[in-house]
Amino acid sequence: MSGHGSSGVGPTGPFPAGGDGRDGGPINWPTDMSDAPTPYPAAPYPAAPDRTTPDTRTPGPPRSPRAWRADVPVVAAVALGGALGASARYAAVLRWPAAADAFPWAVFWVNVTGCAVIGAFTVLVTEGTRAPHPLLRPFFGTGVLGGFTTFSAYALDVRRLHEAGEPLLALLHLAGTLTAAMAAVLLGSAAARRGLRARRRR
Amino acid sequence: MNWLLVIAGALVGAPLRHLTDRAVQLRLGPDAVLPWGTFTVNAAGSLALGLLTGAAAAGAAGERLELLLGTGLCGALTTYSTFSWETLRLAEDGSPLLAACNVLGSLAAGLGAMYAGVALGGALWG
Numbered sequence: 001m002s003g004h005g006s007s008g009v010g011p012t013g014p015f016p017a018g019g020d021g022r023d024g025g026p027i028n029w030p031t032d033m034s035d036a037p038t039p040y041p042a043a044p045y046p047a048a049p050d051r052t053t054p055d056t057r058t059p060g061p062p063r064s065p066r067a068w069r070a071d072v073p074v075v076a077a078v079a080l081g082g083a084l085g086a087s088a089r090y091a092a093v094l095r096w097p098a099a100a101d102a103f104p105w106a107v108f109w110v111n112v113t114g115c116a117v118i119g120a121f122t123v124l125v126t127e128g129t130r131a132p133h134p135l136l137r138p139f140f141g142t143g144v145l146g147g148f149t150t151f152s153a154y155a156l157d158v159r160r161l162h163e164a165g166e167p168l169l170a171l172l173h174l175a176g177t178l179t180a181a182m183a184a185v186l187l188g189s190a191a192a193r194r195g196l197r198a199r200r201r202r
Numbered sequence: 203m204n205w206l207l208v209i210a211g212a213l214v215g216a217p218l219r220h221l222t223d224r225a226v227q228l229r230l231g232p233d234a235v236l237p238w239g240t241f242t243v244n245a246a247g248s249l250a251l252g253l254l255t256g257a258a259a260a261g262a263a264g265e266r267l268e269l270l271l272g273t274g275l276c277g278a279l280t281t282y283s284t285f286s287w288e289t290l291r292l293a294e295d296g297s298p299l300l301a302a303c304n305v306l307g308s309l310a311a312g313l314g315a316m317y318a319g320v321a322l323g324g325a326l327w328g
Contacts, residue, residue, distance in 0.1 A: 071224075075217045082216020082278045083209045090208045090273055111282040118283035119290065138220070142284075147216045151244040151280035151308075152251040153273075155316040159252075174313075177282075178305065185286040 077135045081143015085114075089148050101164040104157045107150065108177055114149035115181040119188025121145070128196055204269050211274015219243045219279050235297075236304050237288040240281065245311040247280035252319020259320070262327035280312075 089110050096106040121141055125132045154177055161170035223239030230238055254272050257263040263271075285308060292301035 075220060078220045079213045079217045082219075083212045086208055086212030086215070086274055086278045087205065089277060090205070090269075093273070114283040115286040118287050122287055142220050143216055145283040146219060146281040147212050147278040149282035150277040151282050151285060151312055152247040152276040152316075153280075154282060155248040155312045156251055156255060158313060159316050159320065174309070178309070181282055181286045182289065185283075185290050189290065 073135060074138045077139040078143040078146075081139040081145075082147030085144040085147030085149075088144075089150065098157075100160060101166050101169070103161075103169055103173060104153075107153050107157060108173070108180070111149045111154060111177055112180045112184045114145050116184035116188040118145045118149075119185035119190075120192040121188075123189045123192035124196070127193065129200070204266075207266055207269040208274040208277075211270045211272075211276075212278035213274075215247075215275040215278030218275075219281060222246075235300055236292075236307070237284075240284050240288055241304070241308055241311065244280045244285060244308055245315045247276045248312040249315035249319040250279070251276040252316040252321075253323040253326075254319075256320040256323020256325075257327040258323075260324050260328035 089107075092106045092110050098104040098106065118141060122137075125137050125141070154173075158170050158174045161167075161173055222243050226239040226242050227234070251272055254263055254268060254276070258268055285304075289301050289304050292298075292304055
């Protein structure tokens with residue numbers, strides 16, 4: 001009973017395919033996939049209601065304490081991916097250090113590229129026709145990309161610029177990262193959907 | 203050594219984010235309107251990094267602790283990619299208002315936690 005809600009209709013709220021945090025346990029991902037051989041019919045890409053379909057592949061949170069034990073490989077994959085992602089972010093910050101009153105380009109680009117990649121990646125694994133390995137999304141989506149991108153350093157840099165007497169730069173960092181990140185995740189997912197459509201047509 | 207500190211912090215931070223997200227979803231059930239799990243880790247991680255920064259400014263935390271807990275743990279605990287993805291989902295699923303709420307709420311909570319954390323860290327360890 002670690003799957004989706006009891007009814008098949010809109011089971012997990014308004015973001016069915018979920019953030020990568022809701023990836024799931026290895027338990028019923030593969031089986032659910034076999035129930036849905038072609039989750040999406042031919043183009044054009046379906047509108048919002050149809051997006052509830054991939055939800056069947058995203059198991060909800062475990063319902064019993066025992067389910068946490070089955071979660072061990074997932075947690076390990078997240079930890080390993082997170083270490084890789086955080087190391088890559090640290091490398092970027094070392095490579096492009098920012099002065100106290102300068103725009104933090106490293107963290108900016110880390111977050112923007114991470115958002116572009118998660119948009120493309122999540123569309124590919126949730127809307128593609130083939131079932132991905134059940135640990136792929138925990139490892140890469142939740143782990144690598146989650147560990148690579150950061151909200152805390154973003155908030156810290158906004159405050160740092162503000163305190164350094166650069167309120168405009170602080171505001172630019174605040175709004176600029178948000179705008180660029182949203183554009184990146186949108187473009188990433190749109191590109192992946194276009195790629196999937198093109199492949200299906202062939 | 204610095205790399206090991208960052209890696210050690212991330213080895214804890216990333217699974218902590220995953221488990222927190224799971225726990226929050228388990229508690230709120232499937233009908234929660236906003237992605238509260240990501241909201242929680244981003245606010246908590248910003249508060250923790252604020253506390254650390256306040257402590258470091260007061261001379262109570264060194265560079266190594268900042269790498270372990272700041273760059274590693276808080277960096278991996280918080281996420282921008284999941285935040286942007288979930289916001290996009292809200293907008294695409296026909297709830298632009300909820301998407302806006304998620305953005306404004308996350309920014310307000312994260313920044314508020316950061317400023318409060320630095321002040322509190324300075325007061326506690328200063």
